[in-house]
Amino acid sequence: MRRDRTTARATLFVAFFILLTVAASAGPASGNEQGAVPRLVFPLVAKTDLWDNYGDPRGNGRHAGIDMQNPWRAPVVAVEDGAIKYWESGLGGCMLYHYGASGTTYLYIHLNNDLTPRNDNRGGCRKDVAFAVPNGAKVTAGQQIAFNGDSGDAAGNPHLHFEIHPNDGTDVNPFRHLKRSVKPLFAARAGAPFSLGLRGKLVSAGAGVATLEVEKVRHYPGGKWLDVDSRQVELTVPRGASIAPSLTAVGGSALRTLKSPVAVSAVTLKATATPEALVGAPGELVLGRVTPSR
Secondary structure, eight states: OOOOOOOOOOHHHHHHHHHEEEEHOOOOGGSTTTTTOOOOBBBSOOOOOEOOOOOOOEEEEEEEEEEEEOOOOOEEOSSEEEEEEEEEETTTTTEEEEETSSSSSEEEEEEESSSTTHHHHOOOBBTTTTTTSSSOEEEEETTTEEBBOOOOTTTTEEEEEEEEEEEOSBOOOHHHHHHHOOOOSSSOOOEEEEEOOOOOOEEEEETTTEEEEEEEEEEEOOOOOOEEEEEEEEEEETTEEEEOOBBBOTTTTOOOOSSSSSSEEEOOEEEEOHHHHTTTTTTTEEEEEEOOOO
């Protein structure tokens, strides 16, 4: 079975936040076109193993979606603006129907039902265990709606089964839509306050800008550290940012020019979530503090 790991590239960030804006603003008119699916936000945050397994034979018939390997309780997000409906089944376990503003319906299957990583099945299909929003909630693209898990017949194998049904009809292969989707750096509802913890390598600095090769992200408030597919993120460095002395230019408070990448931990200043901020587009994240990593 072929497996392709998807990795966001810094050189695509400008295109990414434009595409995310399109996805977030897609209106009902898009669904009036037969088979229309808008450009999506990728449905998971955290390092993800993505390959084309649509149509594979299964014990109960043809595989109607794509399975994506992802850590237990990783954030599952809305792929476009829309509304959410809870569901539950024997094979699928804890599920969501996401009714997109474009008219496309998305199914999220095998959501979490555990209280611990030991596959205890004690949590049930309820809010804050399987789901991150109330039943019937209206959501924005990139907002967390659920937690990844292994409910139903996926016991012991955390992954997301994701389906796409254009115009609420027959399923289509999600693979090409996922491959061209906009991959978020973190999950948040549009307009919500946030700050980020970032871990990785400081690869360049100067002229009020710092570029990090990010490998781990933590979303505040309430998030946990997540491994993400490595990507370069360009941060604005304001006057007054807290910079460790070993990273400071001689005779000043700015970041020094680097001869080679340096492992660092950074925190961004509090901001408001926008489509551009969700993908870490240049200028959207502002550095608050940076220190060398141990």
